[in-house]
Amino acid sequence: MNNDDAMQNYLANFAQEDEILRWIQTEAQRHDLPTISLQPLEGKLLHLLVRSSGAKKIVEIGALGGYSGTWLARALPADGHLWTLEKSAKHADVARAAFAKAGLSEKVTLVEGDALPSLQTLSAHAPFDFVFMDADPENYVNYFQWVRTHLRTGGILAAHNALAAGNIAAPNSDRSRGMAAFQDALLADTDFDSTIIAWGDGIVFAVKR
Numbered sequence: 001m002n003n004d005d006a007m008q009n010y011l012a013n014f015a016q017e018d019e020i021l022r023w024i025q026t027e028a029q030r031h032d033l034p035t036i037s038l039q040p041l042e043g044k045l046l047h048l049l050v051r052s053s054g055a056k057k058i059v060e061i062g063a064l065g066g067y068s069g070t071w072l073a074r075a076l077p078a079d080g081h082l083w084t085l086e087k088s089a090k091h092a093d094v095a096r097a098a099f100a101k102a103g104l105s106e107k108v109t110l111v112e113g114d115a116l117p118s119l120q121t122l123s124a125h126a127p128f129d130f131v132f133m134d135a136d137p138e139n140y141v142n143y144f145q146w147v148r149t150h151l152r153t154g155g156i157l158a159a160h161n162a163l164a165a166g167n168i169a170a171p172n173s174d175r176s177r178g179m180a181a182f183q184d185a186l187l188a189d190t191d192f193d194s195t196i197i198a199w200g201d202g203i204v205f206a207v208k209r
């Protein structure tokens with residue numbers, strides 16, 4: 001084991017993943033899902049942000065196999081709820097099984113379909129306390145427009161892949177241009193205070209004033 005591996009293992013201890021989270025990742029592999037879920041420490045960070053902010057109503061865009069959703073939903077109080085949006089029927093099935101395994105079926109609604117129209121149907125449950133964007137950066141600007149009006153004052157917006165695989169400062173694809181456009185819009189919006197956590201592919205973290 002070289003020093004980097006030792007360091008990675010040391011850091012991973014802080015995530016304190018349990019058997020269920022590991023089972024969820026094994027299931028994702030077994031179903032050949034893309035290996036693009038949050039890293040354990042990122043999941044733990046979102047979990048702590050939800051807990052420490054007392055969020056009760058969360059929207060997640062991009063469920064994949066339910067890994068990040070499990071971290072988020074586990075941080076909710078008994079009367080809290082997570083709505084997680086997923087356009088792939090296959091991913092949605094795997095995620096539903098993950099939430100069932102984690103005992104979270106009552107607390108989580110999987111909204112199957114394209115996120116933009118799904119968000120419109122969720123407006124009825126607004127205002128939300130916490131939104132996590134982790135799908136389809138080309139549309140982050142559009143998701144942000146929805147967030148601006150449906151997140152409560154003091155609510156939190158987190159967005160994954162903020163560094164766009166290292167290309168955020170010099171965007172070179174629809175994906176990285178979409179991410180950059182979102183970050184420009186966020187920084188220009190005086191209703192939001194934000195920072196960027198530059199681990200892994202980065203997480204934008206913002207609070208609505």
Ligand code: SAH
Nearest residue numbers: 037038062064067068086087114115135136
């Ligand atoms: N948050 C997950 C990873 C999400 S990966 C985790 O950390 O565990 C991105 C997911 O978003 C994929 O499952 C993909 O199918 C889904 N997705 C992509 N475009 C979408 C869209 N327009 N609407 C809804 N889901 C979308």
Ligand code: MG
Nearest residue numbers: 036134160161
């Ligand atoms: Mg991501």
